[in-house]
Each structure stands twice: as C-alpha cells, then as structure tokens.
Amino acid sequence: MQAQFFPSRTVALYMARLFIVRTFAILAALVLVLQALDLLSESGKILAVAGNGDAEVWRYVGFRVPQIIERFLPFSVLLSTILTLSTLNQNSEIVALKGSGLSAHQVLAPLILASFIIAILSFAFNDRIVSRATATLNRWQKVQYAALPIDRGDRTNVWVRDGEDLIEVDTVKGKGDAVKLTGITIYDRQNGNLIGIIRSAGGGRVEGGWRVDSASRFDVASGRISPLGAIVVARGVRPDQFTLTNVDPNGLSFGALSSAISDLNDAGRPTKALEGSLWHKISGPLSSVLMPLLGAVAAFGIARSGKLFIRAVIAMLLGFAYFVADNFALAMGNLGAYPPILAAWAPFFLFLLIGEIVLVRSEE
Structure with missing residues (x-):
C-alpha cells in the first residue's frame, strides 16, 4: 500500500x-x-x-x-x-x-x-x-x-422581557432612539407571579428608559385600576429589542443571524430553532x-x-x-x-x- x-x-x-x-x-x-x-x-x-x-x-x-x-x-x-x-x-x-x-x-x-x-x-x-x-x-x-415597500422598521405584536416583567407592544415604528411604541401592556411579575398590569396608549425612548403616557395600573390582588399618568418603564430594554420580531434564518448571513440570536437572548425570547x-x-x-x-x-x-x-x-x-x-x-x-x-x-x-x-x- x-x-x-x-x-x-x-x-x-x-x-x-x-x-x-x-x-x-x-x-x-x-x-x-x-x-x-x-x-x-x-x-x-x-x-x-x-x-x-x-x-x-x-x-x-x-x-x-x-x-x-x-x-x-x-x-x-x-x-x-x-x-x-x-x-x-x-x-x-x-x-x-x-x-x-x-x-x-x-x-x-x-x-x-x-x-x-x-x-x-x-x-x-x-x-x-x-x-x-x-x-x-x-x-x-x-x-x-x-x-416593494420601503422598510421603515415598523413591527407589530412585539414581546420583550425586562427582568421578570413581560412587555407587549401592538405597534413599533421607527428605528434606534426614534422608536415609537403604540398599545403598550406591561405584565408586572414577582417571583413568577403576576401582581399587576400596566397599560398605556403609547410612548417613546427617553434617557434611562421608555416614557409611556396616560398609563394605568391594574392591581391583581385588590382588583383596582389606578391612573399613573406619564411614567418611565423598561429601563434595561434597548430599542433594537423592540424592532426584532420574527427572524428568518434563511434571509440572514451567518454573522447577522448570530447577532440576531444574541439580541433575542437579551430580549428573553426563545432562540433554540434559530x-x-x-x-x-x-x-x-x-x-x-x-x-x-x-x-x-x-x-x-x-x-x-x-x-x-x-x-x-x-x-x-x-x-x-x-x-x-x-x-x-x-x-x-x-x-x-x-x-x-x-x-x-x-x-x-x-x-x-x-x-x-x-x-x-x-x-x-
């Protein structure tokens, strides 16, 4: 041989x-x-x-x-x-x-x-x-x-995790710090239990978090709804976490998909399939x-x-x-x-x- x-x-x-x-x-x-x-x-x-x-x-x-x-x-x-x-x-x-x-x-x-x-x-x-x-x-x-329409970064039905809290947004428009949120629902959780629900018609990015207007809070224990006015929430959430929705792995390069997976992990979303x-x-x-x-x-x-x-x-x-x-x-x-x-x-x-x-x- x-x-x-x-x-x-x-x-x-x-x-x-x-x-x-x-x-x-x-x-x-x-x-x-x-x-x-x-x-x-x-x-x-x-x-x-x-x-x-x-x-x-x-x-x-x-x-x-x-x-x-x-x-x-x-x-x-x-x-x-x-x-x-x-x-x-x-x-x-x-x-x-x-x-x-x-x-x-x-x-x-x-x-x-x-x-x-x-x-x-x-x-x-x-x-x-x-x-x-x-x-x-x-x-x-x-x-x-x-x-083909121009992609302006608009997204619908977006979910983001902020610590234990879950944030649901009906519509996300814009990119970066110019992102505008419409139809915001925040599920306030503590030790895995839902303790309150905060709702707001809309809001945007401010220094140190997200400002939501005309917010109200439903307390699960008492069953009462309390007006909160304008408050700052989701201090640890970045703008790109709202603009990431359904990621198509076939439409992304290896590097872009790897970055998207990292961002989705930060947003608390499942990434096993990706x-x-x-x-x-x-x-x-x-x-x-x-x-x-x-x-x-x-x-x-x-x-x-x-x-x-x-x-x-x-x-x-x-x-x-x-x-x-x-x-x-x-x-x-x-x-x-x-x-x-x-x-x-x-x-x-x-x-x-x-x-x-x-x-x-x-x-x-």
Whole structure:
C-alpha cells in the first residue's frame, strides 16, 4: 500500500477534474429544469400585477436561482460522485488504481478534497448571495409581487422581557432612539407571579428608559385600576429589542443571524430553532464532503459481476437517506425536540460513520 495520501498528482487531478466538471454540469441541468418548472406556477402571479412584465419575471429568476443552487448542490455532488466512480469502475480504472497498491480511502481522496473545496465555495455563496436573495424575495412575495415597500422598521405584536416583567407592544415604528411604541401592556411579575398590569396608549425612548403616557395600573390582588399618568418603564430594554420580531434564518448571513440570536437572548425570547439553523449554515454546505464517501459503494466491486447498477442504486439511496435524516433532524430542532447542535450535526456524523463502515466492510 502506498504511504502517501495522494501518491499520484496526475491521477488526483484527473479524478478531481472529472468530478468537478460533472458536478457543475449536473447542477446546471437541475437548475435549468427546476427553474423552468417553477416559472410555470409563478410567472402567472407575477404578470397578473399591473405594470409587471418580462423584467419582473427575470428579476424573480435572479432571486430564485441562488435558492435552487443552494438546495440542490449537495444532490449534484452525490450524482456526480456516483457517475464518476461508476464510469471509472466500468472502465477498470478503479481496478488499476487498486492494483497499484492504493487503498479505498486513497482512491476517494481527490474527490473528498474537491468536495471540501465545493463546500467552502457553497458556504461563501450561501452567506453572501443566497441570504440576500431570499430576504428580498420573501419581502416581494409578501406583497404578491407588487412594488416593494420601503422598510421603515415598523413591527407589530412585539414581546420583550425586562427582568421578570413581560412587555407587549401592538405597534413599533421607527428605528434606534426614534422608536415609537403604540398599545403598550406591561405584565408586572414577582417571583413568577403576576401582581399587576400596566397599560398605556403609547410612548417613546427617553434617557434611562421608555416614557409611556396616560398609563394605568391594574392591581391583581385588590382588583383596582389606578391612573399613573406619564411614567418611565423598561429601563434595561434597548430599542433594537423592540424592532426584532420574527427572524428568518434563511434571509440572514451567518454573522447577522448570530447577532440576531444574541439580541433575542437579551430580549428573553426563545432562540433554540434559530441556533439550529445557525449551525446548519455550516453543516449544510459541509454535507458535500459526505457524498464521495456515501457514493463510494459504486466504485468498488468487479464491474463484470453485473452488480454495478445495484451498487449505484445503493449509493443513491444512502445519499438520499442522509437528506431525509437531515431535514427530519432540523424539523425536530425547530420544534424544540432536539438540541440545536444535535439537530444540525447528528445526521452528518451518523452518515459519516455509516459511510466509513460500508466502505471498510465492502473493500478495506
């Protein structure tokens, strides 16, 4: 057995080139077909809006294509792995490599390295392009493909925690120190028990807290309502805690989502689902590294045995099983059934172990 991990630079470049070219060729074909099918259902909605034309259709394509690339790049890596290894096996090139003393891991090494580079490019592409396209497309779809309104930071039905107290605001307008609150309800709690409810028509930011006007307090113990006038409340609450409402993890970059999670934690809101999505921004692109290992079953075994097709099907089933497990774990994480790190990383390490076991038992 050769001692070097890449014993032949020529063979490594040859296999990596085959793998990368076929990956992006398959991805281009998938994007073309899937985007055409997607347009069949969406183009009618876009053109139904007065003033929309071909420019808006192409604008939609520009937003949608990055999402399709993000979703189906790992599928393309899987299919490219099976196609590349099956072709090498059928042409007895795998037999020649094995006969020269290479182990199965050494045969797969060029593909694993190439898939790791693809994973890095995928992470950068998702972080810089897909997140922005997703955020803009979501806003556009909310107005049913009409003209995009200017985002002035207005929010509705906002909840914020101030120590033990809970603050509910019907409407939040503006940003920073210019934030204006309308329909304020403060649930005054002590040792986990509700002792009073303060209501106000509105208020704004002042030095040292938030000034609410025409406030009144309902005392739970006595059942009485007492007028308070203008008072200062929520001294420890920042303006950005009111402007953070529903955070879409798909529309934020890794850094922006991490900052949003930190702010939501400060506001006392649940963040477990968002933390799982944050970790998945790394484990998702990294799944490309698994595909050569899961598809390796198509590479080994004598092609003349007539079982090459069966091996390719097994490799495809292993790959698709990973995607099913990954989506299931992420859904369980969103529901709070799985811890965030487990939801994002458990399928990756589980199928890494499965791929190694299948490879070792079948070849090594």
